[in-house]
Amino acid sequence: MACAAVAQAQDYAREKRWADDILATLVVGDAVWLAQANGHRFLGLYTEPAKPRGAIILAHGRGWSPDYELYGVLRTKLAEAGYTTLSIQLPVLDGTAKLVDYIQTYPDARERFQLAVDFLKAKGYKDIAIVSHSLGATMANQYLIKAPDPGVKAWVFIGIINGLEEMFRIKVPVLDIFGSRDWDVTRWGADERRAQILKIRGSQQVVVPEAEHFFEGREDALLQAITAFLAGSLRRD
DSSP states (O other): OHHHHHOOOOOHHHHHHHHHHHHHHOOSSEEEEEEOTTSOEEEEEEEOOSSOSOEEEEEOOTTOOTTSTHHHHHHHHHHHTTOEEEEEOOOOOOTTOOGGGGGGGHHHHHHHHHHHHHHHHHTTOOOEEEEEETHHHHHHHHHHHHOSOOOOSEEEEESOOSOOOOGGGOOSOEEEEEETTOOHHHHTTHHHHHHHHTTSTTOEEEEETTOOTTOTTOHHHHHHHHHHHHHHHOOOO
16 A cells, blocks of 8 residues: 555656657657557657667666667667667656655566567567667566566666666576676676676677766767677577
């Protein structure tokens, strides 16, 4: 009862404002709308290169959108590198919400990841990865440990903002990447995360020198690390 009393409703109006802004200036990729069981439709930005090497679900951080700054760079540059990208809108609360408030949205986020996987599978993709940042990485963690069949072959998490949960349930290669100037909450847990992920074959941890949480000016180094990892983790049928 107490949790229900303090729960915040998802801010669908904020989602709509993000979507309206994106659609007004969208140049790269196509807008797709994925429908949830409750009837809500959320935005995805789908970009497909001529000869795809695999497909990536891109997950943004707390309160942002599928095309906001770093995420717009990643979805575009990863497509240029040969990967189909589907950058999805994750649940958002109002601007006053704290990190802990987002815990209530994890089931909704898991549904959105599943719909994204289903969308890509319907397009014929078998080699699917998740590339996720900040709170989006935490939400991806929840999806990967809760879904009976997550349907992905690799997971990249960038600047995750808390510890990993139940990594023993994750069987796919993992890339933990963060900046040497990242937020304290990310850097402090690095050794523990590394010990967990190295139990999974093909996993690794990469620190990008001089990079901060949103990798301003260090996007190319971030992309290089991601594409090198995916080249070894995904294969083209």
